[in-house]
Amino acid sequence: MSGINDFADIKVEDLNLWYGSNQALQDINIKIPSKSVTALIGPSGCGKSTFLRCINRMNDLIKVCHIEGRVKIDNKNIYDEDVDVVELRKRVGMVFQKPNPFPMSVYDNIAYGPKIHKVSKKDIKGIVDKTLQDSALYGEVSDRLDSSALDLSGGQQQRLCIARTMAVEPEIILFDEPCSALDPISTNKIEDLILKLKEDYTIVIVTHNMQQAARISDYTAFFLMGEIIEFGETNQIFENPEEKRTEDYITGRFG
Amino acid sequence: MFHRKLKEKGIEISLFLAAATTVVVLLFICIFLFRDGYLLFETSSFTGFITGSSWYTASTPPRFGILPLLFGSFLVTAGAIAIAVPLGVAAAIYISELASPKIADLLKPFIEILAGIPSVVYGFFGLVVLVPLIKDIFDIPTGQTALTGSIMLAMMALPTIISISEDAINAVPQALKEGSLALGSTLWQTIYKVTLPAALSGISAAVILGVGRAIGETMTVLMVTGNMAIIPGFPEGFLDPVRTMTATIALEMGEVPKGSPHFHALFAVGSVLFITTFIINMVADKIKRKYKLKEGL
Numbered sequence: 001m002s003g004i005n006d007f008a009d010i011k012v013e014d015l016n017l018w019y020g021s022n023q024a025l026q027d028i029n030i031k032i033p034s035k036s037v038t039a040l041i042g043p044s045g046c047g048k049s050t051f052l053r054c055i056n057r058m059n060d061l062i063k064v065c066h067i068e069g070r071v072k073i074d075n076k077n078i079y080d081e082d083v084d085v086v087e088l089r090k091r092v093g094m095v096f097q098k099p100n101p102f103p104m105s106v107y108d109n110i111a112y113g114p115k116i117h118k119v120s121k122k123d124i125k126g127i128v129d130k131t132l133q134d135s136a137l138y139g140e141v142s143d144r145l146d147s148s149a150l151d152l153s154g155g156q157q158q159r160l161c162i163a164r165t166m167a168v169e170p171e172i173i174l175f176d177e178p179c180s181a182l183d184p185i186s187t188n189k190i191e192d193l194i195l196k197l198k199e200d201y202t203i204v205i206v207t208h209n210m211q212q213a214a215r216i217s218d219y220t221a222f223f224l225m226g227e228i229i230e231f232g233e234t235n236q237i238f239e240n241p242e243e244k245r246t247e248d249y250i251t252g253r254f255g
Numbered sequence: 256m257f258h259r260k261l262k263e264k265g266i267e268i269s270l271f272l273a274a275a276t277t278v279v280v281l282l283f284i285c286i287f288l289f290r291d292g293y294l295l296f297e298t299s300s301f302t303g304f305i306t307g308s309s310w311y312t313a314s315t316p317p318r319f320g321i322l323p324l325l326f327g328s329f330l331v332t333a334g335a336i337a338i339a340v341p342l343g344v345a346a347a348i349y350i351s352e353l354a355s356p357k358i359a360d361l362l363k364p365f366i367e368i369l370a371g372i373p374s375v376v377y378g379f380f381g382l383v384v385l386v387p388l389i390k391d392i393f394d395i396p397t398g399q400t401a402l403t404g405s406i407m408l409a410m411m412a413l414p415t416i417i418s419i420s421e422d423a424i425n426a427v428p429q430a431l432k433e434g435s436l437a438l439g440s441t442l443w444q445t446i447y448k449v450t451l452p453a454a455l456s457g458i459s460a461a462v463i464l465g466v467g468r469a470i471g472e473t474m475t476v477l478m479v480t481g482n483m484a485i486i487p488g489f490p491e492g493f494l495d496p497v498r499t500m501t502a503t504i505a506l507e508m509g510e511v512p513k514g515s516p517h518f519h520a521l522f523a524v525g526s527v528l529f530i531t532t533f534i535i536n537m538v539a540d541k542i543k544r545k546y547k548l549k550e551g552l
Contacts, residue, residue: 056437063355090439100430103453112448113438161434168438 009034009172009202010055015069017050017226019062024050026226028069032219037194037203039213039234042223043249048206051223052174055204056092057085073172090117093165094174098181099157101149101164106141109149109160113168127167135163136193155186162193173197175205179212191216210250214238222246285529292526295319295519304523310484310498312507312517319520321527323484327401327497328470328528330487331480334405335412335469340462342409343416347458350417351424352446370414378478381407386479395494399481402493407475412465419464423457424450456542463539471532473501482506500528 010032017025025047032038040048050059057078059065070077078088101109110128119127128145132138137159141152149160158178165173175194179187194203194216207213213220214234221231222243230237230246241247248254295304299319307320346366350359381403390398427450435445451458481496484503488495504521511518 058433058437061433061436086439086441088439089437094433094437096430096434096437098430100428100434102431102434102449112435113440116438116440116444116448164434164438 009073010204011070011072011075012054013070013072015051015054015067015071017047017054017059017068018066020064024226025054028228030221030228030231032202032204034202035198035200036218037198037205037216038219038221039217040204040206040221040223041208041210041213041249042229043254044208046223047226048221048223049176052094052176052204052206055172055174056089056094058094060085090168091170092172092174093168093170094176095158095161095165095178097177099154099161101152101157101160103148103150105146106149106152106160107145110164110167113164117168131163131167134166134196135159136189137163153186155182155189158182158186158190159193162190162197166197170201172202172204175203175207177206177208180208187212210238222249224249288522288526288529291519292523293519295516295523298516298519304520308486310503312520317516317520319516319523321500321524323486324498324500324503324524325527326486327480327484328499328501330401330489330492330497331404331408331476331499332466332469334402334493335408336462336466338405338409339412339416339465339469343413343461343465344420344458346413346417347420347424348446348451351421352442352450366414366417369410374411374472374474375478377407377411378475381475381479393494397481397496399479399496400494401480401487401497404476404480404497404499405493407479408469408472411472411475412468415468416461416465419461420454420458423454423461426457427453456545460539460543463535463542467532467535467539470535471501471528473499473505477502477505500524504528 010030012028012030012032015025015028016023028051040052042048053059054067054071055073055078059067067079069079071079073088073092076083102112104112107128110131111124114124114127129138132141137156140156141160144151149157152160158181162173162178179190182190191212194205197203198218205213205217217234219232220234220237222229222237222241222245224245230241230243232242237246238250241250299316304319304321306322307318308322309318309320310323311318346362350362354362385403385406386398388398389395389400389403431449431453432445435449436442440448476499480499480502482498482502483496484498485495487493487497504525507517508521511521
């Protein structure tokens, strides 16, 4: 693991995860650098999404899920007893595979997060404008902030979900295959957005699309059967992988 | 060959007849109900029936004003809904969002059993347990009141409201709830601000079906509401005896001579009841359909 600075926003130590008696993650150790894009790649069912959902404790919702090990953000284990999950999820945002805007207006979708975190009404207006601009959605939806978010196109909906996440001002944003339900043009827009976002946020993205990982990520982790096989700078992983299995996957020999 | 075709055709026709029976039965009910109801207006006026405030069947001439009965039904139903909706929706939220699968599995059969109890048993329970209780609590001459009927009807409407609300809440995509939780909202904020609004049309359908169930219920209300045909006040009328449309028909139908004005008046009341429940069911169906389309189910 060369080329990774010592300071890491997310440090994962000896993470093991079981669904019932079925082990889904095995001895995960990884340091995810801050203000960069880290891609998680690997075949279906390799545990990359499961791992992603460990970082904001979304797996808490699954009753049979059992976790051992530590996930440290700013050197604080988020699985400690005294951690407030609500506070954690405010710091660690998440964008999902399928766009999931709330069945309310475009404005209310973005205002939802600030509202539940007790931001005052007049500040919310500013937040909505700013996040819409930052998510490059403003020009497309500024004249229909009051119409239902469900009327937007799939790509716009996904950018709205990103804007919604940004409105809570997280430090980390997790993307779980954000483009898998989108057409190439929408995908392109989201990728541009992610590249812009890494100036301010630490980004972890699960993707099935190898070209996408190569295009937008600084670091790449290759998952296989619940283990991290290789982790390093994206250039190195794609051009000169140390592991045979990584090379086989990247060149399309399996998966 | 010919024989087999004949047999196939025969089976098809008999199945069609079985299915057609329901339509025919409904048709005949409509015809007889409306025809016999309409015959009332040969001896007394339609406006007198619709706007009349007294139901004196034994006076000369008899007065058949439906308002006391209509308001009686509405009052008892409104009370039942006011009790059953908060309870039912709360129970549905608990079962679908909060309870562990074990507890949910334990609760559901009980709710189903509640739906299966015959209404006369509810009425009996109300008469023996609730009526004296209401009398004591409010210190009134009789415990047979609109409120008593409302409470009993609420119990009876609960299973409908719970199970349909629960379906509606379960139909809200998990992705929406996760989206809300991922923004750092609590489980309760998610339920209140995302899940319930998204399930609202389904819950409204549940409420309206509950209304339909309550307004058409006969035996229980007849046993616990005291059956006094006077226009109830609001809200103090909840502590007075009332008489509903259904109870009136059930009480008086056995005693009237066939073909008399009183006989036709009861049919007219039945027609009003029929039209009311028909509209309620249609509205509930419309809402349910709309929400199924919206959810893409």
